[in-house]
Amino acid sequence: TQLLEQSPQFLSIQEGENLTVYCNSSSVFSSLQWYRQEPGEGPVLLVTVVTGGEVKKLKRLTFQFGDARKDSSLHITAAQPGDTGLYLCAGKTSYDKVIFGPGTSLSVIP
């Protein structure tokens, strides 16, 4: 069974701080996605990474896919209260199945 682990589970930081959250697995994924989910809403896709070692930037967010395509990280620079939410990683297996991690709950305090 392929599993995704995310760390930390909870993160509370002050506005303006930097942070990194991690997504790890013992399995290889053909692609990996990061979503943000706000309370009472469904997840919204932030980025898809496909190539091992790939780095993508989305404004203050930097996403990296591990060389072996088993792990990924999300780095947020100068966090803002609007970044508050549940960050989910989701890996797509070679069988085209999408598996979600348990998420990192981020709270950015003004």
Next chain:
Amino acid sequence: EAGVAQSPRYKIIEKRQSVAFWCNPISGHATLYWYQQILGQGPKLLIQFQNNGVVDDSQLPKDRFSAERLKGVDSTLKIQPAKLEDSAVYLCASSRGLGNYEQYFGPGTRLTVT
């Protein structure tokens, strides 16, 4: 472009009762997904449709859960009878097709079983 619609948004039932959820995907999206998200966990795929055919239902508890997408557009998910552990948010998502396509999620239905 309208997003994925789900109803109801909230439902409270007693255990052993039945419940049904409805999902209308984005127009033209061939693939439809139903996920279960228990509090504190990530979404777990219950069933995936490609048009009106089932692609994956390996994690659907078929003794109590059923889903259909008869005309390849909207879909219903039913639980009969419900158990306490079915309390969760049920998310519907759609995408243009199989492959590396973005999934668009609806707001979900929060089910509480008492």
